[in-house]
Amino acid sequence: MKKRKKNPAGGKRPKQIAAPEAPTQTPGDIQPSRRRFLNRIWLILAAIGVVEFGVMLIHFFRPRKPQAGLPEAKTRITVGRISDFRPGSVTAYPQGRFYLVCLEDGGFMALSRQCTHLGCTVPWDAENQQFACPCHASVFDITGGVINAPAPRPLDRFPVTIENEWVHVDFGQRIRRGQFRDDQVVYAKNDNE
Numbered sequence: 001m002k003k004r005k006k007n008p009a010g011g012k013r014p015k016q017i018a019a020p021e022a023p024t025q026t027p028g029d030i031q032p033s034r035r036r037f038l039n040r041i042w043l044i045l046a047a048i049g050v051v052e053f054g055v056m057l058i059h060f061f062r063p064r065k066p067q068a069g070l071p072e073a074k075t076r077i078t079v080g081r082i083s084d085f086r087p088g089s090v091t092a093y094p095q096g097r098f099y100l101v102c103l104e105d106g107g108f109m110a111l112s113r114q115c116t117h118l119g120c121t122v123p124w125d126a127e128n129q130q131f132a133c134p135c136h137a138s139v140f141d142i143t144g145g146v147i148n149a150p151a152p153r154p155l156d157r158f159p160v161t162i163e164n165e166w167v168h169v170d171f172g173q174r175i176r177r178g179q180f181r182d183d184q185v186v187y188a189k190n191d192n193e
């Protein structure tokens with residue numbers, strides 16, 4: 001006759017605990033509420049995105065007022081000493097979109113690189129000492145005066161000042177002109193245009 005093994009825990013066998021009841025909700029019941037919750041989150045995030053985008057647009061298109069006490073955008077630059085420029089030379093300043101012209105008599109002019117016909121960039125032709133527009137063949141002399149149409153007027157100019165041997169150009173102030181005049185040229189002894 002076989003002997004029954006004793007329970008190592010001693011004594012009585014533990015009662016069998018009933019397995020927990022299966023949840024009455026099926027996955028199909030849970031998912032819709034979770035989906036609703038996620039949809040709400042997405043809606044909130046989308047709304048925040050739309051608001052942020054709107055604020056960004058408003059900032060982008062709103063005209064900016066200069067703040068009191070802060071300097072305005074710097075458009076006046078120092079281009080060099082008088083002695084840096086050879087008489088009869090033309091020096092390009094692409095960042096300011098102008099040429100600094102040093103005339104044979106030592107006078108200075110700052111001329112726009114934009115053709116006054118339709119706005120093409122006009123290169124300096126050092127060999128022929130003239131600005132020749134590649135678009136429709138307008139030609140300008142070293143002072144920006146029109147030699148060849150269709151350009152309707154001389155190249156625009158920018159104010160030049162000379163202070164203590166240093167030459168400055170304000171490329172923020174474009175000046176239109178109908179013709180070349182002597183008072184458009186700036187000399188060392190004349191600080192203001």
Ligand code: FES
Nearest residue numbers: 115117118133136
């Ligand atoms: S744009 Fe220069 S000639 Fe037309």
